[in-house]
Amino acid sequence: EPEVTQTPSHQVTQMGQEVILRCVPISNHLYFYWYRQILGQKVEFLVSFYNNEISEKSEIFDDQFSVERPDGSNFTLKIRSTKLEDSAMYFCASNRQGRRTGELFFGEGSRLTVL
């Protein structure tokens, strides 16, 4: 069964460093998302991406963050100059039809620990 895959599963970084989290969405999906979940809290929306551009972003997704689809399969989240409060589980998700009708599929997540 097709699935969303994410790498790395866990990354530890020093405050101020740049981090790139990678995702391979399901191949025939058209809409891609990043979410994060701080330990013990709700899943929070970061950004959605469609047709090679950001379609929506939350207030969390400030200039520190960027997304890219460098080729036909990968979807990356870059966090510049990481802060302690960026420590969280970051989930990539994709669906075929967008949030209006489509079933959303999540990856297993990348745990980011900022020291």
Place this chain on the structure above:
Amino acid sequence: KQEVTQIPAALSVPEGENLVLNCSFTDSAIYNLQWFRQDPGKGLTSLLLIQSSQREQTSGRLNASLDKSSGRSTLYIAASQPGDSATYLCVLGGSEKLVFGKGTKLTVNP
């Protein structure tokens, strides 16, 4: 602004019991509602997706209902098993971004 509430926050039941998890929302103008399970430290696994025009969906021992007029959805789990232990999340798709509930943590005791 859409608000999603899941009650109870945690639930512990003996194996074999039938149970109901609740999700309520404030804005009935939704496109769909999706139930997920999340195991500790893991991603979210889709269980059931209900479109706004539907009233329920079933998959195996799971049945999800949707009542837009009252702003409620329920997830019914029949004959619960220890492997059902997880956090269950209700997620609403509407005109704005997807809105997540905080989840119900279910523990099924052998």
